[in-house]
Amino acid sequence: MLNRVILIGRLTRDPELRYTPAGVAVTQFTIAVDRPFTSGQGEREADFIPVVTWRQLAETCANYLRKGRLTAVEGRIQVRNYENNEGKRVYVTEVIADNVRFLESNREGGAPQESGGYAGGNNNSGGGSFGGGGNAPYGGGNGGGGKPSTPRNNNSRDPFSDDGRPIDISEDDLPF
Amino acid sequence: MLNRVILIGRLTRDPELRYTPAGVAVTQFTIAVDRPFTSGQGEREADFIPVVTWRQLAETCANYLRKGRLTAVEGRIQVRNYENNEGKRVYVTEVIADNVRFLESNREGGAPQESGGYAGGNNNSGGGSFGGGGNAPYGGGNGGGGKPSTPRNNNSRDPFSDDGRPIDISEDDLPF
Amino acid sequence: MLNRVILIGRLTRDPELRYTPAGVAVTQFTIAVDRPFTSGQGEREADFIPVVTWRQLAETCANYLRKGRLTAVEGRIQVRNYENNEGKRVYVTEVIADNVRFLESNREGGAPQESGGYAGGNNNSGGGSFGGGGNAPYGGGNGGGGKPSTPRNNNSRDPFSDDGRPIDISEDDLPF
Amino acid sequence: MLNRVILIGRLTRDPELRYTPAGVAVTQFTIAVDRPFTSGQGEREADFIPVVTWRQLAETCANYLRKGRLTAVEGRIQVRNYENNEGKRVYVTEVIADNVRFLESNREGGAPQESGGYAGGNNNSGGGSFGGGGNAPYGGGNGGGGKPSTPRNNNSRDPFSDDGRPIDISEDDLPF
DNA sequence: TTTT
DNA sequence: TTTT
Helix, strand or coil: CEEEEEEEEEECCCCEEEECCCCCEEEEEEEEEEEEEECCCCCEEEEEEEEEEEHHHHHHHHHHCCCCCEEEEEEEEEEEEEECCCCCEEEEEEEEEEEEEECCCCCCCCCCCCCCCCECCCCCCCCCCCCCCCCCCCCCCCCCCCCCCCHHHHCCCCCCCCCCCCCCCCHHHCCC | CEEEEEEEEEECCCCEEEECCCCCEEEEEEEEEEEEEECCCCCEEEEEEEEEEEHHHHHHHHHHCCCCCEEEEEEEEEEEEEECCCCCEEEEEEEEEEEEEECCCCCCCCCCCCCCCCECCCCCCCCCCCCCCCCCCCCCCCCCCCCCCCHHHHCCCCCCCCCCCCCCCCHHHCCC | CEEEEEEEEEECCCCEEEECCCCCEEEEEEEEEEEEEECCCCCEEEEEEEEEEEHHHHHHHHHHCCCCCEEEEEEEEEEEEEECCCCCEEEEEEEEEEEEEECCCCCCCCCCCCCCCCECCCCCCCCCCCCCCCCCCCCCCCCCCCCCCCHHHHCCCCCCCCCCCCCCCCHHHCCC | CEEEEEEEEEECCCCEEEECCCCCEEEEEEEEEEEEEECCCCCEEEEEEEEEEEHHHHHHHHHHCCCCCEEEEEEEEEEEEEECCCCCEEEEEEEEEEEEEECCCCCCCCCCCCCCCCECCCCCCCCCCCCCCCCCCCCCCCCCCCCCCCHHHHCCCCCCCCCCCCCCCCHHHCCC
């Protein structure tokens, strides 16, 4: 009935933007969050947590996030599952983000920007001028076939494992 | 850039539903949250935290919440201020909730409901069937004059202190 | 650098209490959290999220939680991994809880308890009378051999898959 | 029964470190958190939220935080009250932090530090090497008189308004 | 494999 | 002014 996650950490790689067959933007990245204690061997460890964003927020993340950037993520834990090649059920846990904050700005650029960056979530419904969800530039061509079945029902592959082409996710997977 | 609060506690009184001059529903209540430790004198204390909800969620809370009910609240801290009768600036801290969960159902009723109750937040924008924001039965007499200035600018009274009539809040105060 | 999760949901089964070879209590359960929207097919879905608690909190959860109970969990996301029988690396995502609240009391019992239940976290260091960590009745036979290597390094089995006997976790895995 | 707050924002001023009559360190600062929407007049507003830290964390914050720094704060909402000069009860809402993250390092310094900074919370009880609570350098002699009564009972002044000398807080106010 |  |  309530499912809330807040993370602050650094991207392990550049984010990956794809589109569902119906043209909905979805961006994935992994955030490394240092643990607040050291291991038995005195080493500092981290958790590597996969994050997924949809629509407008996906586009913004793909545009502004880069490997190594300090980032805050707010969202919910989602556990989906699919059947792999050997017919075994695989469970995938991800954070579906609805709010992402860029805590470090472009550093390659010249000017000493203060910090900041800003990616509104999807959590507005009223008349606010904040972000927006429906008017995203979902980009276009995505026609191609593909198996439009939803991954959490009867998929036989990780919908995210198929790089390069429109991903194997139907609109049914759209959160919010 | 990020402001998130989650509380679980009990209502100290029945919630109060009012309408802004423009007819927007707003409900207030206070939630008592026990502290996770005892005081120096060995007494268990609590924090009494004011909560505000708007629009559809306000109507739902007014309908289903009652004094004493165990309730989960998700939202953000807001600090507004106004000038009181003596010309002094008064600061008011409230949690603006966008998600409220009813952890206990009606007990006075007959049937032994399991638990539950459900109040969707405002954080949906997509095509989900979840809650809703825009279609609230705002209705209600709300014509009346009143000072339509916004409380956080130049109000001379607590906009919530004026019981009975449409409250002294302009649309400018609408969050989200 | 920050990793915080708050969940409210229901246990899918009774919790399972075990002990590490060194005698440290660890309890696992899964919490079902309904999603705040319906699927494309109009069905209400849920995420099934594994939770782990340690030491005193583990004992308390094992004593008071039962299948179906509404429960609030506060903790952090942890991603550990191990090598399975076929030599493949498997990733396991769990919420390591440091605070658990029992939102429903025993129902099978007779008296109509209001609600409540209480499981303090580990997050006290001062002089509070709150919970406690060090004085847990770890007891239990736990001498036995077993592979004392840590699961996130070089384990070949899921340390939690071996029911019945002291589990395959070394003290290195102790959080906090 | 649960009270959790997470904020990311910037310090409005340098933090203020004081000591209770018994020598316990307490640091206060205010964090400005931009609202995720613009006001009716199209202006971007912020909430100014008072934060309090105790003991070791107080010392670390006083040492490393400065006006303008981007900072993450994790804690709980506390509402205390006292009687002011005119015999009126005044309510003060603060976030009692148990975890503070420095998202920006010293900029005045020379070297272009990546970011970072680190302030462990109090929420460790195990054998971790994380932060610590009990062994804080509470600083020393501060014996001096002062009214040792607790502010939330019968104080006649804001315990935090009396700058310069050991503050008007007894050990009873120690959280955790 | 899942809870209400 | 406060809830269980």
